[in-house]
Amino acid sequence: MQDAGVGFILVIDRRRDKWTSVKASVLRIAASFPANLQLVLVLRPTGFFQRTLSDIAFKFNRDDFKMKVPVMMLGSVPELHGHIDKSQLTEDLGGTLDYCHTRWLCHRTAIESFAVMVKQTAQTLQGFGTELAETELPNDVPSTRAVLCAHTEKKDKAKEDMRLALEEGRGVLESIGAPLAQGPEHGVNQDQLDNQTTVQRLLAQLRETEAAFDEFWAKHQQKLEQCLQLRHFEQGFREVKASLDVASQKIATFSDVGNSLAHAEHLLRDLTSFEEKSGAAVDRARALCLDGERLIEGQHYAVDSILPKCEELQHLCAAFASEVGRRRGLLGKSLELHSLLETSMRWCDEGIYLLASQPVDKCQSQDGAEAALQEIEKFLETGAENKIQEPAQVYKDYESILNPDLMEHVRKVFQKQAGMEEMFRRRQASLRKLAAKQTRPVQPVAPRPEALAKSPCPSPGVRRGSENSSSEGNTLRRGPYRRAKSEMSGRQGRSSSAGDEEESLAVLRRHVMNELLDTERVYVEELLCVLEGYAAQMDSPLMAHLVSADLHSKKDVLFGNMEEIYHFHNRIFLRELETYADCPELVGRCFLERMEDFQIYEKYCQNKPRSESLWRQCSDCPFFQECQRKLDHKLSLDSYLLKPVQRITKYQLLLKEMLKYSRSCEGAEGLQEALSSILGILKAVNDSMHLIAITGYDGNLGDLGRLLMQGSFSVWTDHKRGHTKVKELARFKPMQRHLFLHEKAVLFCKRREESGEGYEKAPSYSYKQSLNMTAVGITENVKGDAKKFEIWYNSREEVYIIQAPTPEIKAAWVGEIRKVLTGQLQACREASQHRALEQSQSLPLPAVPGTSPLRGTIRNTKKLEERKTDPLSLEGYVGTAPLPKSPEKGRGP
Numbered sequence: 001m002q003d004a005g006v007g008f009i010l011v012i013d014r015r016r017d018k019w020t021s022v023k024a025s026v027l028r029i030a031a032s033f034p035a036n037l038q039l040v041l042v043l044r045p046t047g048f049f050q051r052t053l054s055d056i057a058f059k060f061n062r063d064d065f066k067m068k069v070p071v072m073m074l075g076s077v078p079e080l081h082g083h084i085d086k087s088q089l090t091e092d093l094g095g096t097l098d099y100c101h102t103r104w105l106c107h108r109t110a111i112e113s114f115a116v117m118v119k120q121t122a123q124t125l126q127g128f129g130t131e132l133a134e135t136e137l138p139n140d141v142p143s144t145r146a147v148l149c150a151h152t153e154k155k156d157k158a159k160e161d162m163r164l165a166l167e168e169g170r171g172v173l174e175s176i177g178a179p180l181a182q183g184p185e186h187g188v189n190q191d192q193l194d195n196q197t198t199v200q201r202l203l204a205q206l207r208e209t210e211a212a213f214d215e216f217w218a219k220h221q222q223k224l225e226q227c228l229q230l231r232h233f234e235q236g237f238r239e240v241k242a243s244l245d246v247a248s249q250k251i252a253t254f255s256d257v258g259n260s261l262a263h264a265e266h267l268l269r270d271l272t273s274f275e276e277k278s279g280a281a282v283d284r285a286r287a288l289c290l291d292g293e294r295l296i297e298g299q300h301y302a303v304d305s306i307l308p309k310c311e312e313l314q315h316l317c318a319a320f321a322s323e324v325g326r327r328r329g330l331l332g333k334s335l336e337l338h339s340l341l342e343t344s345m346r347w348c349d350e351g352i353y354l355l356a357s358q359p360v361d362k363c364q365s366q367d368g369a370e371a372a373l374q375e376i377e378k379f380l381e382t383g384a385e386n387k388i389q390e391p392a393q394v395y396k397d398y399e400s401i402l403n404p405d406l407m408e409h410v411r412k413v414f415q416k417q418a419g420m421e422e423m424f425r426r427r428q429a430s431l432r433k434l435a436a437k438q439t440r441p442v443q444p445v446a447p448r449p450e451a452l453a454k455s456p457c458p459s460p461g462v463r464r465g466s467e468n469s470s471s472e473g474n475t476l477r478r479g480p481y482r483r484a485k486s487e488m489s490g491r492q493g494r495s496s497s498a499g500d501e502e503e504s505l506a507v508l509r510r511h512v513m514n515e516l517l518d519t520e521r522v523y524v525e526e527l528l529c530v531l532e533g534y535a536a537q538m539d540s541p542l543m544a545h546l547v548s549a550d551l552h553s554k555k556d557v558l559f560g561n562m563e564e565i566y567h568f569h570n571r572i573f574l575r576e577l578e579t580y581a582d583c584p585e586l587v588g589r590c591f592l593e594r595m596e597d598f599q600i601y602e603k604y605c606q607n608k609p610r611s612e613s614l615w616r617q618c619s620d621c622p623f624f625q626e627c628q629r630k631l632d633h634k635l636s637l638d639s640y641l642l643k644p645v646q647r648i649t650k651y652q653l654l655l656k657e658m659l660k661y662s663r664s665c666e667g668a669e670g671l672q673e674a675l676s677s678i679l680g681i682l683k684a685v686n687d688s689m690h691l692i693a694i695t696g697y698d699g700n701l702g703d704l705g706r707l708l709m710q711g712s713f714s715v716w717t718d719h720k721r722g723h724t725k726v727k728e729l730a731r732f733k734p735m736q737r738h739l740f741l742h743e744k745a746v747l748f749c750k751r752r753e754e755s756g757e758g759y760e761k762a763p764s765y766s767y768k769q770s771l772n773m774t775a776v777g778i779t780e781n782v783k784g785d786a787k788k789f790e791i792w793y794n795s796r797e798e799v800y801i802i803q804a805p806t807p808e809i810k811a812a813w814v815g816e817i818r819k820v821l822t823g824q825l826q827a828c829r830e831a832s833q834h835r836a837l838e839q840s841q842s843l844p845l846p847a848v849p850g851t852s853p854l855r856g857t858i859r860n861t862k863k864l865e866e867r868k869t870d871p872l873s874l875e876g877y878v879g880t881a882p883l884p885k886s887p888e889k890g891r892g893p
Helices: 003-007 020-031 047-067 077-081 101-134 143-177 178-182 190-254 262-297 302-356 368-382 391-397 404-437 479-494 498-539 541-546 555-559 562-578 585-593 597-618 622-631 637-641 643-660 668-691 723-730 807-840 851-869
Strands: 008-013 037-043 071-074 707-717 733-741 745-751 765-773 774-777 788-793 798-804
Touching: 008 020, 008 643, 020 037, 020 143, 020 745, 101 143, 101 190, 143 178, 143 190, 178 498, 190 262, 302 368, 302 404, 302 498, 302 643, 368 404, 391 404, 404 498, 498 555, 498 562, 498 585, 498 622, 498 637, 498 643, 541 622, 555 597, 562 597, 585 643, 597 622, 597 637, 597 643, 597 668, 597 745, 622 637, 637 643, 643 668, 668 707, 668 733, 733 807, 774 807, 788 807
Parallel strands: 008 037, 037 071
Antiparallel strands: 707 733, 707 798, 733 745, 745 765, 774 788, 788 798
16 A cells, blocks of 8 residues: 555566557556556567657657656666666566566466455355354254254355365465575565465455354254254153053053952053053153253253153153052952952862762761761861951951952852851751760661762862862762661661651751752852853953964854853752752652753753864863963863763762652652653763764754664665665675664664764764655564564565664664554544544535545554554554655665
8 A cells, every 4th residue: 555655657568569559558557557657668669660650659649648647668678777776677677576477467366266265255154154043943853853964064065165265275375485485595575475465364364254153053053953852852752641641541441450369360460561561661751851851951942841841751650650559559459359259269169078078878877977077167167267257347448449240259259158157057967966866875786887989079279189070070979878778777677766767868868968959059160160260261352362263253162051051050950959958858859840951961962072172172272271270270171061961960870869768758759750851861862962973864853853762783684676686695794783763764874983082982873774654664573583673664665674782672672663653653543533523524525436535544544553463563654645765775884
């Protein structure tokens, strides 16, 4: 600025140029030079023509030049030296000034370019800073992360541009100071010093801009990072709160306290498992609270938003832990109550087992009766620690968990406990009578008693180690009763009082009745245990994961109609039996009144092979193992599925014993009839088990009427039709056939090999042919063998010689076939009389002689009566209609 105030002197070297160029240059300088211009020195062109032209032109234009700028025309360099010192002139003008115009232009251009870059960089950073300041913070994690990444990328680009600008500035500065770096002899002129100062000023300005931007970016980046932390915290809060809300809703569903000890233990395990699974959400909530506290301590800008969320998470965690603790406490009370109830039930079951296991013969002597009394009293002493003493106290202590179902369960336990104690009081009274009876002066000498060897069937869950599904546990030893009866007979011979014998028989009848009642109660308990502990659990959602695919929708196959059997015995038969407790000799009436109901066992037994097959396929299923563990059974389910079969076979044994001690009583006839009926049911059940094993019969076996007899026989055939050789061979080689006699037909089947295991190990029967009973005749005796009889068909077109295993079996079959044929004859007579009555009451039309259907019927009836009177044969009635051939004959042996 000081030089500009003094003014400038310009030297224009046009020694190698034209005058026109000199004139243009002088005029341009006069018009455009920005500072004070003192003097213009022009070195004229050196050429003669141009020199002369310049002198002339200058003279004509002198005034113009003077008006614009002071111009002095010089003819040579030495003349120039007279105006300007050589030290101020460059070498091309004969001076000593170290100046390179090209270098000066290069430096100046670089400085101006660098200045422009600095200005643009500053503007870019300012605009970027404005953009960052005006950016709205996103509301979610992905958007916040995207904004942070985008701003970071732009920041990095701006920093890269700044780095390039700084590098360029440093390069320009090094280029300006290059002469000084070459050696101290090279001085630095004023222009170079001015250029260095300019570049250093621009570099300083650039660094200040960078520092300001870095400071701004640090704050902006911190805000974005805090925003991202806040969005993470808010997202985590939403997820954790949702998880805790779900857990709170789920814990609210844990309202059940269990209906048994096993159920309560299962619920407690479920609660513990749920607590463990929910622990992850609780731990995450607590960790999120710590994160929020750290954000608050780090001076986060959103403290007012973070603090309430942390407090809410702490409240949710505390509420969840409190609810879990409350539920755990209730289930603990439930476990305690169910443990008391099951202890009482086990005590009751053990008492029932004790009563059922006391043999009758040992109680006939004074020592035996007293020993039984002591055994009962010793057992009753254990009630102090096993039975529930105060019902009111139980209701008070467990009021928090008692619901209607649980209260009903408690009531039933109390009822069972009271019933068992009543059974003990009755047994004690009976035993005291026996013990007191032995104190009479005349003491009978009893034979050595024999222990009643039987395996009791206790209620499930009680003394299961003694359970046995063998035949010993299914039959009642009759030896003790016979020995006791013999003892009574001997006592009668030694006593003059007939009342003693009757009293002894009454005691024996009461013992048999007690045996019947006690085992009936145990049986009902066992059925209920199986239905609740296994069948009901198959439909429980809690056990669904343990049920294999093979068991789905197979409950009816596995358990058959056990539920129907249970309801019959629990609601009807047991209650009716209890009404005969004081008059056991009349108990046969109870059986006779319910004999039709006992036919439900036929359905159960017919399903038993399918049940056994399914059990063998799925016996290793975890579901059965878990149920057995909960019930504390020592035996698996298949042993309990056999109980109905065992029970129906035991009734006839108990009835036989009761009949032995009731021969002279009022109910003896009813007992005998009940025994016969029970044996008939057992036979029907056994026959039906064979009937369901028939294969290959296309029709419906139910259409053939009731099954009367079934058994295996040797069969010869003697048919009028057929190949002679075959007929001859048939006479000598018998076929082994299993016959099924129905009311309407007799079936011939071939017995196949037994297959399967256990209860399913039964034969199968391949159907061969059948004979319609309306076309069957019979010959009772065959010469040469008392075990043979004949069945012939269609007027002896087909003859079957049948050999029974024993004459008794033959007699039974012949008698049953005779009953069928006699029944058909009677039905034919009644039908004939009915038709004759109808015709006599109406006006008949004229008929062709000899074609009256009535005559034909009467004639056939007379013919059948004549055949029946034959002492050697009883031919079957053949109807008036054409005789149908037996279906599906000729299947071969």
